[in-house]
Amino acid sequence: MTLVTAFYSVNEALKPAQNRVHHNNDACPPGRDIPSWERKPGTGGYRLCEDCQRMTREGR
């Protein structure tokens, strides 16, 4: 696993507020699904995605 600079999708803004997340692990499947042109750097003020948390905890 590689921790990367936090990023989020421009489409997070379309989701209900409680579902909005940012990513910081390049092995995260939902994060990988975000094409580069939809990525914004930073957290957007959103919480860290649960897949990223789990993968980082498991060392992936």
Ligand SMILES: [Zn+2]
């Ligand atoms: Zn993630």
